[in-house]
Amino acid sequence: MYDAHIHLxxxxxxxxxxxxxxEAINGLIAVAMDYHGSQKLLDLVDHSKVNIALGFHPEQRLNHAEIKEILSLIDNYHNQLTAIGEVGLPQYLKREQPKLNVQPYIEVLEQFIIKAKQYRLPIVLHAVYDDALVTLDLLEKHTIEKAHFHWFKASDDVINRLLTTDYMVSVTPDILWNPKTRKIVSSFPLERLMIETDGPWPHDDFEPHHIHAQLSxxxxxxxxxxxxxxxxxxxxxKENTIRFYNL
Known part of the structure; x- marks a missing residue:
């Protein structure tokens, strides 16, 4: 059993x-949100269960100096990385700040997509609703083969667009109550699904560190x-995750 997305x-x-x-957990895809988190994950790189992705989470103010440092870490440690991420577009920040200029976020996302292409690494995406359309255009532009849309949710039109690709989606314990997540599971074939906790994000009735219970x-x-x-x-x-992330 693998947790395909966790902020370890x-x-x-x-x-x-x-x-x-x-012992029931075979491995984790540990994703970074910022430079500090990237450094902390690199300290765990030798642990057999930890598979690291470096990136800059989009639901925060852009810090271009920090992003440049993360991109340098990717250059320096790409042979030890499993993926690039978590990266994407600021869906929820836009809701809080309707006048937010999204173009700089798109440009940052493209920088990370280019790194994924350069080092032939999968990319882990925070791109939901219509943000997925912008992201899909960038992935197509750079002919990215492996993309993982984590905690994915979207309209029918966006779901159908993603279904025309070979990209993967993953779902969290909110499948137990969220109709949007349940719809993703209904829409995608089992071979396109992975599971995740997005820990330590809280889910009702689960302790954040009880990973096995959540995945089960x-x-x-x-x-x-x-x-x-x-x-x-x-x-x-399990086989989907091993195949996608070359574990």
């Missing part, structure tokens, strides 16, 4: 150990939605 650097050391010592609940619910037995769901999603 945001946990205390004791909570990290709790997660990493769970997602798998069971995917089985219910798709009328597929839990064992098949678990095995297929």
């Amino acid at each position: 650097d945001k946990y205390s050391e004791s909570k990290q150990q709790h997660i990493l010592q769970n 609940a997602i798998i069971e619910e995917i089985g219910h939605i798709k009328s597929i037995d839990t064992e098949t769901v678990n095995l297929t999603i």
Whole structure:
């Protein structure tokens, strides 16, 4: 069982150990949000279960000096990275700041896409709703083969556009209550799905460091939605993650 998207650097050391010592967890895709988080993840690069992605989360004010440092880290450590990310566009920041100029965020996203192309690494994306359309145009422009839209949700038109690609999506425990997430699972074939906690993001009825419980609940619910037995769901999603991230 793999957690395809977790902010491992945001946990205390004791909570990290709790997660990493769970034998039911085969591995994690640990994504960075900023330069400090990137450095903390690089300290864990030798752990067998930790697979690192470096990036700059878009739901924050752009810091071009920091972004330049992260891009340099990618250059220096690309052989030790599993992916680029988390990167994308500021959907929720735009809602808070309707006058936000999004063009600089698009330009930053493109810089990270170029790095993914340069080093032949998958890219982990925060790109939901109509932001996915802008992102898909950039991915097509740079002929990116592997893209992972995490915690994806969108309109029917955007879902259908993404379905025409080979890119992957992942879902969190909000599959238990969020109709938008349940729709993604209904729309995408099982071979295009991965599962994630986005930890330590809080999900109702779960402790943020109880990764196995969260992933198990997602798998069971995917089985219910798709009328597929839990064992098949678990095995297929595990294989999807291994294949996509070359684990």
